[in-house]
Amino acid sequence: MDTPTFTLGELAQRFGLELRGDASRAITGVATLASANANQLGFLANPRYRRELAATRAGALVLRADAAAGWAGDALVVRDPYASFARIAALFEPRxxxxxxxxxSAVIAPDAVIDPDAHVGAHASVGARSRVLRGARIGPGCAIGADCVVGEECELVARVTLVTRVRLGARVRIHPGAVLGADGFGLAMHEGRWIKVPQLGGVRIGDDCEIGANTTIDRGALEDTVLEEDVRLDNQIQIAHNVIIGAHTAMAGCVAVAGSSRIGRYCLIGGAAGIAGHIEIADRVTVQAMSFVTRSITAPGVYGSAVPARDARAWTRTLARLNRLDRTPAG
Amino acid sequence: MDTPTFTLGELAQRFGLELRGDASRAITGVATLASANANQLGFLANPRYRRELAATRAGALVLRADAAAGWAGDALVVRDPYASFARIAALFEPRxxxxxxxxxSAVIAPDAVIDPDAHVGAHASVGARSRVLRGARIGPGCAIGADCVVGEECELVARVTLVTRVRLGARVRIHPGAVLGADGFGLAMHEGRWIKVPQLGGVRIGDDCEIGANTTIDRGALEDTVLEEDVRLDNQIQIAHNVIIGAHTAMAGCVAVAGSSRIGRYCLIGGAAGIAGHIEIADRVTVQAMSFVTRSITAPGVYGSAVPARDARAWTRTLARLNRLDRTPAG
Amino acid sequence: MDTPTFTLGELAQRFGLELRGDASRAITGVATLASANANQLGFLANPRYRRELAATRAGALVLRADAAAGWAGDALVVRDPYASFARIAALFEPRxxxxxxxxxSAVIAPDAVIDPDAHVGAHASVGARSRVLRGARIGPGCAIGADCVVGEECELVARVTLVTRVRLGARVRIHPGAVLGADGFGLAMHEGRWIKVPQLGGVRIGDDCEIGANTTIDRGALEDTVLEEDVRLDNQIQIAHNVIIGAHTAMAGCVAVAGSSRIGRYCLIGGAAGIAGHIEIADRVTVQAMSFVTRSITAPGVYGSAVPARDARAWTRTLARLNRLDRTPAG
Known part of the structure; x- marks a missing residue:
């Protein structure tokens, strides 16, 4: 894997950026402001880091026009430096x-279909009637059960499980340990014992979704659990059966979504937030980290219920006063 | 896998249901009220969905007598429609x-014993002195360590790990990514460094338990971690060492139970709830989702501490007033 | 695996403990006060269990001098009985x-290097340019990607994934289902769609760290995610990209740490606590279970924000009063 090199001029042209300075400067990588060297490109998106401009040794920076005024070196100027930096950084990603x-060593069911242009790695298995389409990459140790579809150019990094009836669109990326299509948690109490409610649905994942490490997405009870296109899930998330997540919604790590809830498009769900079952959340709703949504939300906006930590003795006193509220006349 | 067909009369007789209407109607599957067709059976258990009765095209419904009054079509009438529906749906589950x-491709230790009527799948491994009993199914990619027992008719779906000294009763079902029998988290600080406390116990799982995807159950420090019979755990749950969970208790996803706590029988623990260590919870306790049980609970009932999310600016104001409580004279 | 036997005198000498009683007493194992027999060693560290002294049948006990006054039997006396017990128990751990x-059945890349004194188990894979050093043990089903280092005497128990650019120091122990080095969750919104921000950094784990089952540690965006030496992580923890965790810090299960935060040395983070992104936590900070740290903490101490569960009707009333605070005059 040789290091690729691009001139600043090539990068400006390729991504439609305004070049300020030396078009012929060679860029061999990307780095943080603090660590970049003269052949590396840095970026400034968050104003908080503007004070690092003075000390950086970066060969050039991607930044906004207003920030560029404080930078005498070579620059690529753009309204949206983080997105542009992301696209440039992809050129330097070792693949x-x-x-x-x-x-x-892979084990493929006789009636599974693997496209000749797909890759199935070591110790992977593909079950009955499943299909792996063109350009898909199934990493080592993945277990794909029956009746699944892995779409074109999907990447299952390693040790991913698709249990049964899981259909992935194109370019879906799934990280290790994720489990899609396990039984939803359906139980009925009958004469003092639990009866399992069969989970007959599947999971449908839209194009360009990304699913984090050790995230779980259960299959539906009667109909499917659905992620629309371009949904982005971080690690350790739990999506229960029959949840529907709208396009372009992103969730940070450890979120839990209970069964049959429907989340809108372009929502942002903070880390370790909980979403109760059987509710609906409108488009463009932001839920703060560690908050608990218990009812439907019908309007876009920011919602939260998390309590910031403080000195434990002070917090204990606050709790005592909070409990005492119960016993005082309404206020 | 051909679609099975049953007449309504057969279903009534098999499950002891009251038949209203055409005993000869052929049923080829189950579905939701909204999607069922004339050959499919629907059900009505939650009164919230009663308004869907008018529009459903289901061939027949499972419902209670009081709801049946609002339904002119064929019906199977029973006091407990959800449990009956679950049992009927199982007839249509593709297996x-x-x-x-x-x-x-499986790797079996020379002194492990696999019943000739058990199945061990691709890329599975079974360690020293472990036994897999009659009718058990070990799916692809499972890793079973030393001194484990997989009971009769257990199903380890795929990529399940039993680390060491894990004994499963009969008919236990474990979903992908679950890890049973990893070391409990035992540490002692000694001269500025952590010493690991050896975890010498095991894990004992009773008959008919179900364990969700990516759930972890650690083995005990000196004695065993125990799930009694018919315990049902959803996904992403953490059960620490030496926890004991009583029979018929169910936990929703992402619950965390700290070490040495003892949970009663017939408890219901809501999603992402936390249970502190070294406490006892009585039988028939319900803990609400995202609540934190810090002390023993000695009486049945419903317990909670979760805060519902609201508009973030309003919540910030509430937090400010809450903190101010500290500084006002006691009320 | 024969049971090892030590005399009480041997144990006293080996670990520098004060012997009281019969130096020749044979000890064949360790156990709880409640279950120990005459050939087993028990311990008393927590004063809460002192009342069990009267009934125990243990052959000998490890305890402090003050507690030893209440115990007529053989004893090993030490200031720190839990740590000494841990070291003695390790003698009896079946390995x-x-x-x-x-x-x-393992699959090793042609340019990977496996030390002849290391072990690579069934169905494991090791990727390009990775190295497994002397005495390391890679258990069954582990997937190690490209450019990783597994240090001397590391133990990857089973089904561990090191995705890419993960470097482990010496004696690191990782439990099943853990995923190190998956892509950090970096996204930039551009023209209504998410762009993935390439994750070019790695993960660096110091000597003597322990990482629990199904825990995830993402690789950094530009620089590394770092655990210094002797960090101890329980199960189901999420460590986002570019987090730095100081030496000797321990975290209980289900903690979530958001990106780029820096946690000090000798911190104790309680179960299911959350740490927001881009903050710093000083050395020797304790965070209580289920609390949420939203800002940097600059002084050692105990911090919390968790609300203990109570009777649900009482809690509902408290919430109602809490919300009403908003609408009353301050004070």
């Missing part, structure tokens, strides 16, 4: 080559 | 056939 | 022998 073909 | 035998 | 060598 292991995936050879098409099925590793000899 | 992949599991052939008895050990997949050639 | 499966790991033969050096690579299991025939």
């Amino acid at each position: 292991e080559p995936f050879a098409p073909g099925v590793h000899p | 992949e056939p599991f052939a008895p035998g050990v997949h050639p | 499966e022998p790991f033969a050096p060598g690579v299991h025939p």
Whole structure:
């Protein structure tokens, strides 16, 4: 894996950025302001880091016009420096080559179909009637059950499980330990014992979704659990059966969504937030980290219920006063 | 997998339901009220969905006598429609056939014992002195360590880990990514460094338990971590060492139970709730979602401490007033 | 695996403990006060259990001098009985022998280097340019990607994933289902769609760290995510990209740490606590379970924000009064 090199002029042209300074400067990588060297490109998106401009040794920066006034070096100027930096950084991402073909240690059901241009890695298994489409990459140790579809150019990094009836659109990326299509948690109490409610639905994942490490998405009871296109889930998230998540919604780590809830498009759900079951959340709703949504939300906006930590003795006193509220006349 | 067909009369007789209407109607599947067709059976258990009765195209419904008054079509009438529906739905669940035998890619310790009527799937491993009993199904990618027992008719769906000294009763079902029998988190600080406390116990799981995807149950420090019979755990749950969970208790996703706590029988623990260590919870206790139980609970009932999310600016004002409580004279 | 036997005198000498009683007493194991027999050693560290002294049948006890006054039997007396017990218990821990060598079913990249004294188990894979050093044990089903280092005497118990650019120091122990080095959650919104921000950093784990089952530690965006030496993480923890955790810090299960935060040395983070992104926490900070740290903490101490559960009707009334605070005059 040789280091690729681009001139600043090439980068400006490729991504439609305004070049200020030396078009011929060679860029061999990207880095933080604090660590970049003269051949590396840095970026400034968050004004908080503007004070680092004075000390950076970066060869050039991606930044906004207003910030560029404080920077005498070479620059790529753009309204949205973080997104542009992301696209430039992708040029420098080392990617292991995936050879098409099925590793000899993989176990493929006789009636599964693997596109000749797909890759199935070591110790992977693909179950009955499942299909792996063109350009898909199934990493080592993945277990794909029956009746699944892995769409074109999907990447299952390693040790991903698709249990049954899981259909992935194109370019879906799933990180290790994620489990899609396990039984939803359906129980009925009958004569003092639990009866399992069969989970007959599947999971449908739209194009360009990303699913984090050890995240779980259960299959539906009667109909499917659904992620629309471009949904982005971080690690350790739990999506219960029959949840529907609208396009372009992103969730930070450890969020839990209970069964049959419907979340809108362009929502942002903060880390470790909880969403109760059987509710609806409108488009463009932001839920703050560690908050608990118990009712439907019908208007866009920011919602929260988390309590910031403070000195434990002070917090204990606050709790005591809070409990005492119960016993005082209404106020 | 051909679609099975039953007449309404057969279903009534098989499950002891009251038949109203055409005993010869053929039922080929189950579905929601909204999507069912004339050959499918729907159900009405939650009064909230009663308004969907008018529009459903279901061939027949399972419902209570009081709800049946609002439904002119064929019906199976019963006091407990959800449980009956669950049992009927199981007839229509597609089940992949599991052939008895050990997949050639599986790795079995020389002194492990696999019943000839059990199945061990691709890329599974079974460690020293472990036993897999009659009718058990070990799915692809499972890793079973030393001194484990997989009871009769257990199902380890795929990529399940039993680390060491894990004994499963009969008919236990474990979903992908679950880890049973990892070391409990025992540490002692000694001269400025952590010493690991050896975890010498095991894990004991009773008959008919179900364990969700990516759930973890640690083995005990000196004695066992225990789930009694018919305990039902959803996904992403953490059960620390030496916890004991009583029979028929169910926990929703992302619950965390700290070490050495003892939870009663027939408890219901809501999603993402936390249970502190070294406490006892009585039988028939319900803990609400995202609540934190810090002390023993000695009486049945419903307990909670979760705060519902609201508009973030309003919540910020509430927090400010809450903190100010500290500084006002006691009320 | 024969049971090892030590005399009380041998144990006293080996660990520098004060012997009271019969130096020749044979000890064949360790156990709780309640279950120990005459050949087993118990311990008393928590004064709460002092009342169990009267009934125990333990052959000998490890305890402090003040507690020893209440115990007529043989004893090993020490200031720190829990740590000493931990070290003694390790003598009795059954350890499966790991033969050096690579299991025939493992798949090793041609340019990976496995020390001849290391073990690589069944169905494990090791990617390009990765190195497994002397005495390391890679359990069954582990997937190690490109450019990783598994340090001397590390133990990856089973089904661990190191995705890419993960470097482990010496004696690191990682439990099943843990995923280190997955992509950090970096997204930029551009013209109504998410762009993935490449994650070019790695993960660096110091000597003697322990990482629990199903815990996830993402790799950094530009620089590394770092655990210094002797950090101890329980199960189901999420460590986001570019987090730095100081030496000797311990976290209980289900903690979530958001991106770029820096946690000090000798911190104790309680179960299911959350740490917001881009903050710093000083050395020797304790965060209580289920609390949410939203700002930097600059002084050692105990911090919390969790609300203990109570009777649900009482809690509902408290919430109503809390909300009403908003609408009353301050004070």
